[in-house]
Amino acid sequence: EILRLWVAGEDYRDNIRLSTEILQRLTEAYRRIRNTCRYLIGNLHDFHPVQNRLPYEKMEELDRFALHRLQELSRTVLKAYDDFEFHLIYHSLHNFCVLDLSSFYLDIIKDRIYTSSADSQERRSAQTAMTEILETLARLMAPILSFTADELWSFMPEDPERPASVHADVFIPVKEEFIDPELASRWEVLLSVRKEVSRALETARKDKRIGHSLDAAVTLGCSRELFDRLTAYREALRSIFIVSSVELKPADQLEGGVETESYPGLKIFIEPSGDS
Numbered sequence: 001e002i003l004r005l006w007v008a009g010e011d012y013r014d015n016i017r018l019s020t021e022i023l024q025r026l027t028e029a030y031r032r033i034r035n036t037c038r039y040l041i042g043n044l045h046d047f048h049p050v051q052n053r054l055p056y057e058k059m060e061e062l063d064r065f066a067l068h069r070l071q072e073l074s075r076t077v078l079k080a081y082d083d084f085e086f087h088l089i090y091h092s093l094h095n096f097c098v099l100d101l102s103s104f105y106l107d108i109i110k111d112r113i114y115t116s117s118a119d120s121q122e123r124r125s126a127q128t129a130m131t132e133i134l135e136t137l138a139r140l141m142a143p144i145l146s147f148t149a150d151e152l153w154s155f156m157p158e159d160p161e162r163p164a165s166v167h168a169d170v171f172i173p174v175k176e177e178f179i180d181p182e183l184a185s186r187w188e189v190l191l192s193v194r195k196e197v198s199r200a201l202e203t204a205r206k207d208k209r210i211g212h213s214l215d216a217a218v219t220l221g222c223s224r225e226l227f228d229r230l231t232a233y234r235e236a237l238r239s240i241f242i243v244s245s246v247e248l249k250p251a252d253q254l255e256g257g258v259e260t261e262s263y264p265g266l267k268i269f270i271e272p273s274g275d276s
Contacts, residue, residue: 002023004146005030005145008090011087012086034148037137037138039106040130040134044127044130044134047127049131050159052124059129063125065187067175070178074174077140089144096137104191108240131156134156135156136172138152138153142166149167153166189226189229190240193226201213201241201270210270210272214242214244219247219270220269226265226266227250254269257269
């Protein structure tokens with residue numbers, strides 16, 4: 001599988017390179033893709049698509065955003081297959097697993113998956129999204145990671161309409177009903193703010209002011225426009241940032257804090273939470 005990934009990851013229009021270092025790097029990339037898929041499967045043990053799948057309109061907004069990003073991945077990868085640009089497929093799959101899933105979506109929903117009641121709408125919403133992601137990823141990776149995709153296929157939630165092997169199936173077309181530019185625009189703002197908060201949390205950890213991010217109470221000083229955007233997510237920000245608490249204030253009312261360079265109109269103040 002690593003050699004398949006190496007062949008796919010090289011741009012055949014340029015010089016082809018191979019070394020122990022390259023194979024080690026690809027092995028680590030493969031491990032990340034595989035472990036992400038293992039995590040998805042591990043949290044679908046009690047999910048039966050026919051009985052438990054939620055309709056799109058009843059899903060949580062974060063889960064719908066994950067499906068929007070999944071369609072962007074599908075569009076990119078399917079076009080890359082058509083254009084024989086296989087290196088784009090490898091990089092797109094790897095980045096989606098590492099950045100969109102492991103570092104963002106799965107990181108945020110783990111508390112919902114682990115602490116919500118088994119049959120709650122919140123948990124079933126996340127499982128519906130994870131099932132859709134698995135169904136798509138298995139097919140997209142099948143021509144390159146042939147054995148891994150088939151192994152993944154064998155552990156997926158049972159579906160009477162699914163063939164015995166992924167190689168007996170076809171790609172899932174881009175699902176236009178999951179594409180929501182307005183929702184994506186809102187979450188791109190949240191992603192940008194989350195990135196700045198994560199940087200501030202890392203600085204606070206290095207300075208020994210906090211331990212885990214859950215030890216932190218975050219206060220955001222916002223421009224009027226950003227304040228209005230974030231207010232709608234006031235209750236969800238704690239989960240999105242994975243901290244103890246989040247408070248919003250107009251920027252001119254926040255004493256102290258650090259102004260962010262890459263996000264104008266945002267100041268961040270971090271202190272240990274009262275629970276730490």
